[in-house]
Amino acid sequence: MINFRSIKAIYIFEMSRTFRTLIQSLISPILSTVLYFIVFGTAIGNNINFTNEIPYGAFIVPGLVILTISMQSVNNASFGIFFPKFLGTTYEILSAPISYVEIVIGYVGASATKSFCLGLLILMTSTFFVDLDIKFPILMLCMLLLSCVSFSLLGFIIGIVSDNFEQINFVPMIIITPLVFLGGSFYTIDVLPDFWQTITLFNPIFYLVSGFRYSFFGTGEVNIIISIFSISLFILLCILIIWRIFKTGYKIKT
Amino acid sequence: MQTIIEIKNLRKIYKDNKVALDDVNLNIFKGEIIALLGPNGAGKTTLISNICGISSITSGDIKVNGFDVVDNYREARKCIGIVPQELSFEPFEKVINTVNFSRQLFGKKPDGKYIENLLKKLSLWDKKDQIIRSLSGGMKRRVLIAKALSHEPDVLFLDEPTAGVDVELRKDMWNTIKNLQNSGVTIILTTHYIEEAELMANRIAVINNGKILLIDKKDNLIDRMSKKTLIIHTNSKINKIDKALGKFKLRISNDKKNLEYDYSPNKKKTGITTLLNEIKKTGIELIDVQTKQSNLEQIFVEILKND
Numbered sequence: 001m002i003n004f005r006s007i008k009a010i011y012i013f014e015m016s017r018t019f020r021t022l023i024q025s026l027i028s029p030i031l032s033t034v035l036y037f038i039v040f041g042t043a044i045g046n047n048i049n050f051t052n053e054i055p056y057g058a059f060i061v062p063g064l065v066i067l068t069i070s071m072q073s074v075n076n077a078s079f080g081i082f083f084p085k086f087l088g089t090t091y092e093i094l095s096a097p098i099s100y101v102e103i104v105i106g107y108v109g110a111s112a113t114k115s116f117c118l119g120l121l122i123l124m125t126s127t128f129f130v131d132l133d134i135k136f137p138i139l140m141l142c143m144l145l146l147s148c149v150s151f152s153l154l155g156f157i158i159g160i161v162s163d164n165f166e167q168i169n170f171v172p173m174i175i176i177t178p179l180v181f182l183g184g185s186f187y188t189i190d191v192l193p194d195f196w197q198t199i200t201l202f203n204p205i206f207y208l209v210s211g212f213r214y215s216f217f218g219t220g221e222v223n224i225i226i227s228i229f230s231i232s233l234f235i236l237l238c239i240l241i242i243w244r245i246f247k248t249g250y251k252i253k254t
Numbered sequence: 255m256q257t258i259i260e261i262k263n264l265r266k267i268y269k270d271n272k273v274a275l276d277d278v279n280l281n282i283f284k285g286e287i288i289a290l291l292g293p294n295g296a297g298k299t300t301l302i303s304n305i306c307g308i309s310s311i312t313s314g315d316i317k318v319n320g321f322d323v324v325d326n327y328r329e330a331r332k333c334i335g336i337v338p339q340e341l342s343f344e345p346f347e348k349v350i351n352t353v354n355f356s357r358q359l360f361g362k363k364p365d366g367k368y369i370e371n372l373l374k375k376l377s378l379w380d381k382k383d384q385i386i387r388s389l390s391g392g393m394k395r396r397v398l399i400a401k402a403l404s405h406e407p408d409v410l411f412l413d414e415p416t417a418g419v420d421v422e423l424r425k426d427m428w429n430t431i432k433n434l435q436n437s438g439v440t441i442i443l444t445t446h447y448i449e450e451a452e453l454m455a456n457r458i459a460v461i462n463n464g465k466i467l468l469i470d471k472k473d474n475l476i477d478r479m480s481k482k483t484l485i486i487h488t489n490s491k492i493n494k495i496d497k498a499l500g501k502f503k504l505r506i507s508n509d510k511k512n513l514e515y516d517y518s519p520n521k522k523k524t525g526i527t528t529l530l531n532e533i534k535k536t537g538i539e540l541i542d543v544q545t546k547q548s549n550l551e552q553i554f555v556e557i558l559k560n561d
Contacts, residue, residue, distance in 0.1 A: 003328070009358035020346060088342035092401070095306040095336050096359045097328040254268065254309040 006098040010106025011113075014080050018114050026118060029068045033122045036064050037129040040186060054217055057130040062212040063185025065122050065144070066205065069115040070151045070180055074172045077111035077155030082168055085159070090252060100246035104156065111152035112145070119144045132216070139224075140215035146231045147208055151176075153238035160242075160251050179205045189221060204234055255283040258333075258409055258440050259305065264314035266300055266464070274300040276464040278314070284408075287431065287441040289455035289472075291448065291554060297464040298444035299339065302411045306336050319408060332360060335402030339413040341394045345387040349378060352386060353400045360405035369404065376400050376430065392423040399430065409440045416450060428454055448554055460557050467557055475553065484526060486513040486533065487542040496536045502529050519547075 018025045041057035048056045084090045093103060126132060134140050154171075162168045183205030189197050200206050211227025214220030220227065245252070259282035266275040275297050282288055290298045303309040305316050307327055316323040321330035344352060353369055373379040376396045381389060386397060395415065402410055412431065416424040431454060435441055445451055451458050452472065459469040468475070491510045502525065505514040513533075517524040533540065 003361050005361050005363070006359050009355055013355050016351070083344075087344065088338070088340050089344060091306075091308050091336065091338050091342065092356060092359065094308045095331060095334065097331040097361055098359065099328075249310055254303070 003098050003102050006096060007102050007106045007109070010093075010103065011110045014076075014107060014110030015113065017080075018076075025114065026121065029072055029118055030121055030125055033064055033068055034125060034129075036060070036067075037126065041129055055130065058132055058216075059213075060186050061123070061126045061130065061132060062216050063180070063183075063209050064126070065119050066147060066183075066209050066212055067177075067180045067185055068122055069119045069144070069148055070176055070205070071172050072118055073111055073115040073148050073151030074155035074158060074176060076114050077108055077152040078159035078162065078168050078171075080107045080111055081156055081159035082162055082165075085252070086165075094253065100243075103246075104153075104242055108149065108152045108156050111155060112148040115148040115152065116145055119148065134216050135218040136215045140212070143208075143212045143215050143227075143231075146228075146235070147212065150208075150231055150235045150238065153235060153242065157238060157241050157245070160245055163251075176205075179203055180209075184209050184221060204230060207231070255286075257281045258284040258319055259442075260315075260317040261301075261305070262315045264301075264304060264316060265312045266297075266304055266309070267312045274464050275304065278464070278466055280459065280466060280469065282409075282440065282442060283457075284440055285435070285438060286456040287435050287443060287454050288457045288459060289451035290442065290444040290459050290461055291446070291451050292444075292461035293446060293558070296461045298461055299413055300464075301461070302336065302413055302442070302444065306334055306411065307331060308336075328361075332405070333408045334411065335405065335407035335409070336411045337395075337398045337402045337413060337415060339417060341391065341398065343386045343394065343397070346385050348383055348385055349373070349389070349397055349400075350382040352397065353404050356401040357404035362405045368406070372400055372403055375433070392419060392426070395419065395423075395427065396430075403434075403439075407439070409442065410434060412441060412443045414444055414446070416445070416447065424450075460554065462558055481516050481547075482519045483546045484515040484517060484529075485544045485546060486515070486540060487511065487544075488513065489539050489541050492538070496538075498532055498536060499529070502532070 037057065037060075040060055045056035045060070084093065123132070158168060158171050182200065183203045184200065185205075189200045189206070192200065207222060207227045207230035210220040210222045211224055211231065214224045214227065244250070259280070261278055261280040264275050264278040265273070267273050278297075278301065290301065292298050300309065304311050305318065305323060307323060307330075311324065316330075318330040319333045321327075321333070323330045347355075350369070350373070353373065354364060357369065358364060370379065373382055376399060378393065378396055378400055381393060386394060389397065399410075399412075399415075415431070416427050419427065428450070431441060431443070443450070443454060455472050457469060458472050458475055460467045485507075488511055492506050492513065493510065495504050495506065495513075499513075502515055506512070507514060515526075515529055517526065530540075530543075
């Protein structure tokens with residue numbers, strides 16, 4: 001039987017951390033996104049036209065949302081589990097009558113919730129700069145939620161395997177940011193040379209951005225089914241890694 | 255007496271092949287305070303970690319209140335509260351929030367009245383809205399106890415609760431522990447302070463190199479293991495022990511004025527009468543005699559020396 005009360009305890013405890021650091025949690029990523037809109041959407045974007053139907057300012061909205069929520073999900077989840085490790089308070093979680101699945105639901109759920117809310121706030125902010133007409137709103141919300149969950153799972157893994165703050169920051173800065181930038185967030189891949197187009201096909205973020213963009217405009221660079229399949233595969237892979245970590249007690253149990 | 259924790263053939267081997275616990279068998283009874291006494295690295299914290307689920311068991315069985323800590327971990331862990339050695343907290347959290355969090359983490363419904371009573375009992379109620387970071391070391395230790403007791407456990411593990419705290423606070427902590435026992439909580443205390451074990455515990459288990467060397471009621475242990483020394487004060491300087499007294503294995507004190515004789519107070523014949531008669535025959539004039547009892551610390555040193 002699922003221990004909902006324990007999950008709720010972890011979830012609320014993690015969410016309360018967000019409220020304690022509201023400016024850092026919400027204002028800072030929104031401000032960054034606004035700057036992206038001003039620079040790319042308005043200043044430079046008026047001279048760019050990848051697709052005849054979609055203005056460039058609107059075109060980059062899905063990519064900007066993915067850029068922000070991917071970074072925030074990874075940061076939230078990795079700090080969520082790394083902080084107790086750093087402070088030495090994991091003893092309480094490990095000695096509680098709670099299963100590993102429930103621990104993951106608590107931490108990843110809180111992280112994904114924060115990122116999901118942030119994603120919605122960025123979308124609302126974007127409406128101040130561009131006319132946004134979302135073609136498949138339900139699909140958009142589902143894709144946003146899946147993205148938040150998948151990156152939060154990745155963040156949870158990073159938080160467990162990291163031994164220090166430097167390692168926590170390494171993956172988001174060195175891996176995720178380049179992958180999002182090179183995953184078609186700000187352009188369509190047909191503007192790239194053939195070689196780089198082929199390389200991009202190995203970038204999982206490309207499928208995520210394409211699927212998310214499809215939910216906005218009804219067109220994506222790959223089939224929406226392939227996008228959903230890719231995200232599901234990524235989530236499954238993260239779950240398998242987390243299952244293995246808890247099974248072996250790697251970096252959490254002696 | 256009803257057993258609340260049953261440990262059978264417990265072994266814990268770390269990845270570097272270090273044997274931390276070696277075939278440990280131990281029964282802990284409901285309502286008692288048992289002290290696990292041992293030097294640093296003896297295996298005390300590992301034993302607690304194995305019972306509470308913080309570290310994995312290599313082999314053996316542990317049952318808490320009849321529930322296996324691996325197969326039935328939910329039920330077993332509900333009965334346990336743990337106060338770790340380190341003062342580990344979320345530093346910016348309020349006292350009341352962290353205690354409420356602990357209660358709900360263990361699956362218990364929020365209960366404001368219980369938490370209020372608990373915090374009052376631990377003299378923390380007036381500090382409930384303070385962030386933990388602002389508290390003194392002693393208060394932080396109390397918050398850890400409040401967190402451990404927040405879900406009303408039957409068993410409380412205290413891992414070196416007075417390590418590094420001043421004398422006054424240590425006495426305060428001992429009172430708190432005694433009060434907890436009076437309220438029906440079984441307490442397992444790890445310590446390397448002999449005085450603490452001697453003062454607090456009903457039973458004492460001596461652990462070293464991952465093995466329980468000895469376990470007994472505190473009074474039995476002192477009775478069984480203790481030695482007494484008869485100190486015989488003389489009015490002349492003794493340079494050499496007379497041959498007639500050789501069989502008593504006497505020692506001469508540093509100032510050469512006293513003779514010392516070790517005996518076991520539990521034996522029917524201590525040899526004191528014979529010794530005093532023999533001394534009289536040698537012509538040594540006695541001024542005074544006194545006895546000195548060995549304490550738990552000397553017993554502990556003796557046990558470890560023989561290990």
